[in-house]
Structures are given as structure tokens and as C-alpha cells.
Amino acid sequence: MEQLGYLQQYVPVLVLMLVALGFGLGALLVGSLVRPKRPYAEKLMPYESGNPPVGEPRYRFSVKFYIIAMLFVIFDVEAVFLYPWAVTFDKLGLYAFVEMIIFIVILLVGYVYAWRKDAFTWD
């Protein structure tokens, strides 16, 4: 019984999930029932910010995008770690400060490496 009581704490979460699912599906269902349907060729085209679509949507991307994506992930994570440290800086003190400096220096080495290897230039 104790096990069941533990699970009961999560009943509100389950209710919320069901409500969220029901709201999404319900909105789609009601919309499809009441809205007017007048399709024509231009309306069925893929939306590309108002321009007529050019070419197929599935083609190969330059490998350079992946390098940019990797760099983004690395420095994005750095920011994620820096933020909570900055917020609680006065409680953590010198020890955390030195650790953070080491962390930033390590990433700086990576930054210098990427820069010298021309990872930031497109051509």
C-alpha cells in the first residue's frame, strides 16, 4: 500500500498530461469540423516565406554546417554552466572561481584550435 501512496503523488501529473493531449487533439478536431475548406493550387504549396518554392526540399548540406553545429554545442554548454555559477557566485567563493577559470581556459584552448584551423571561415 505504501508503494501505491508513493505513486499517488504523481496523479496530478498524469491528469495534466491527459488534459494537454486532449486539448491538442480536441482543437484540431473542432477546427477541422467548423472551418471552411476551399483548397486551390497556390494554397497547397509549401510555405517558404511567401516566395515560390525552388527545387526539392531534400538535398545534401555542406559538411561545414556540422562544424558550426558542433561549435555551437560546445560553447552553448559553456554558457549553460557559466550561468548558474554566476547566479550563486557569492556563495561558492574562491574555490569555484578557480575551477571556473580552469574550465574556461580548457574551452579557450579549443577555441584557439578551432580558430587557427579556420573552422570559423566559410570558404
Added chain:
Amino acid sequence: MPDIGAQLWLLGPEIVLAVFAFGVILLDLVIKEKSVLAYLSIAAALFIMFTMFGRQGTAFGGMFLADGYGLFFNFIFLTSLCLSILVSLKYLPVERINFGEYYGLMLFATIGMMVMASAGDLIMVYLGLELMSLSVYVLAGFMRQSTRSNEAALKYFMLGAFASAFLLLGISFTYGLTGTTQISGVAQYIKDNGLAGNPVLAFTTILYVAAFGFKIAAVPFHMWAPDVYEGAPTPVTAFMSVGPKAAGFAVIGRVLTVALGPVSSEWTGLLIVLSILSMAVGNILAISQTNIKRMLAYSSIAHAGYALLGVIAGGPEGLASMMNYLLIYTFMNIGAFTVVTLLRTEGVKGEDLSDYEGLSKNHPLLSALMLLFMFSLTGIPPTAGFMGKFYLFVAAINAGYLWLTVIAVIMSAISAYFYLRVVMYMYMKEPGTVIPVQRSTAGRVALMFTGIAVLLIGVQPTGFIQMARSALAGFGI
């Protein structure tokens, strides 16, 4: 924070190596002559090797353990790092992959292994394992123009990611059961609460055995080994057939014999199956190989099976014989790979068994050393390989596994066929075309060093086994 200085002192070897690794990465940007980076890396490894001993204690709340066990494995990792770099010096220009990142990745992989061997917490085990694995994945695919090398890296990465997932699942189950990820804490909890026979714990054990079995390339988790060993650059193959394997055994020693020590009967059976399968599959499949790198890959699977005997036997004697064997294996296996590497010259692959036909006529000293390494891998006295197996088998017999030892001896006899076939090709066949050999002083130094080590340990074996035994003092088994 209790005395940061003393804790950093315990982590000294890893910190120094990390500083050098970053130095190598940065220096690579301004320096044209890449061999400077190689010598810098070797200097760092040698410096650490001579200054690391004597550290004892726990750091950062039990996350990191500096003890004889970890230091002994550090010695194995640094030795294999130095030897592999020496072998690479002339090989990289031949393959047109003479980039400075190579040495940086080697150093980072070694740091990962050292963290694994000294980990006091399952999270640290995972961190070290990932640092090692990610570096070695890149190294396996370092010949980026070669499809074989790319295939090797991709296969290793895919299967390695799977193994990491198993390990993480095992760690999370352990945490769920015991409420701690500290290795000694897990053992204490299992003992205090009598978790033996718990089905979840048994499942966790299987996950650990699968994850570590992958890293040591034990059957049935060996599928990646032949393809990866064949495709990777030869010095990298030498490095990863020794370093990550030894690191895997180091973690098995910590996680299975310490953390899951109170339920040792549950994993011993699994390891016995792994050991028998590894010895049988490795040795029997090696017979049909004609590519020497592939043959040595199957042989390394078989050697993982032998070394598992030490873990199965357990206790200080079993573990010491396992550690001793891994050290000996480092010398003889890197030695054999050095010969394979030296045969790779401009325009000649030198990987096929037929390239060894009549090698003794043109290169008598090289052939004599290859003979020594092949004898040692078979386990013929007076070489180191014989003494390594001797201590393993004695430990297994003393622990009551006579039948398992009989199987191991029979498998060693089978292995003689394919090891001695190389010798037969070198000495009893007429040379076809003359195979040139790399003019590499560094490669020769590595060859001489491994050759002398294999002979010396074979004649005077007590030194290292005593070292391994005293390293286990205070290990907690």
C-alpha cells in the same frame, strides 16, 4: 574543503598529462616539425612514470583513489603510450597522416585510462571511459582518406556507444538499489542488506559484464575487434589492443571484485563463460586469417580470455597474476605490432602473411625479434609470455579451477599453430620479392626495448609479479 593541495598532489599524474596534452594541441598550431610533439609527449609520459609512485590516499570525497593498483595500471598505460608513439614516428608520414592532433588524442586517451584505473566512483569510471573511447574512436579513423579506416572508426563508435549505454544503465540500477555510486559504498550496502540473489542486482551484473566485456574484446562482445584492428593505423592498433584492454581489466578489478565483491558467485560464472568462449573463438578463428593485423586481433581476443582467468581466480594472487600478465602482454603485443609497422613502407602494405615469406634472409634481426614475440605470445619458455601464463594458471589452480586451466592450456596449444606459422614463413620459405623495411630509429628503439623486456621478464620473472602483489596492499579484497 580539506587541504586542496594534498588532493591535487594525488591527481598529479593526470593533471601533468592533461597540461601536456593541451600544450601539444596548441603547439601543433605553430610548429611545422610534428616529431617535436611526439618527443614532448614521450617526455611527459616518462616524467610522470618516474615521479608518480608513492602516492596514496583518496581525493575529492572518494571520487578518486590513488593506490598501488591504479599506479601499476598507470605504468602499463604510459609504457604503451611511449612505445606506440615511438612506432608512429615514421609510420605517419608514410600514410600521409602526419598531423599533430594524433599525439594530442593519444595523450587524452591515456588520461582517460588513468582516470578509469584510479576511479573511486562509478561516475568517474564512466567519465574516464568516455574520454578514452572518444579519443580512440577518432584515432581509429585517423587515415581519413582510407575507407577501411573510416569503417573501423564508425563500427567502433556505434558499438562503443552501445556499450557505454549498458554501463550507464548498470550504474543507474546500482544507484537505484544501493543509493550510492561510490564503489566501496556499494559493496558495503550489499553486504549490510544481504542483496545476494536480488534479481535486479543480477541484471546489473550482466550489464556491467557486457559493457566491460566490450572494452576488453571478450567473446561474445568481440565482433568489432577484427575489423577495427585491421582498419585502424597500425600503431593505433598496437595502442588500443593494449591500453583500453588493460583499462577495461582495471575497471573490472574495481567494479566487479570490489563493488560487487560480496556477490562474487553471481559474476564468476559469467566470466568463466566469457573466458572459455574468448579463448576458443579467438584462437580457432585466428588460424584461418591471412592478414597479420586480423590474426593479431583474434589473438588479442584470446589473450583477454587468458587474463580473465586471473579475475575469476580472484583474491590478491589472481588479480596480481592478471596485472602481471597485462604488463607482459603490453611488451610482447606492441613488439609484434612494431614489426608489422616497420614492414609498411612507401607502396608496400606489408600486412599480408605472404609478405613474411623468407623475411629472415633479408632482415635477420627483425625476424629474430618477431620470432621472440611469437614465442612469447604462444607462451614458450624462456619468454615473458610463458611466465605470465604460468602465474595465471597457478592462481586459477589454487582457486580450484583445474578444469578451466586445462581448457586454457589446450587453447594455448592450438594458438601455437598460427603464431608459429609466421615463424615458419619467415625461416623456412624462400623469399619472393624483397620487402623493404622502414628506416626508423625510433621504431628500432621500441623494438629493442620490447625485445629486451620480453626476454628479461622471461628469465627473471619475480620482479613484476612482486610489484603487482605489493601494489594490491590495501586494495580491499
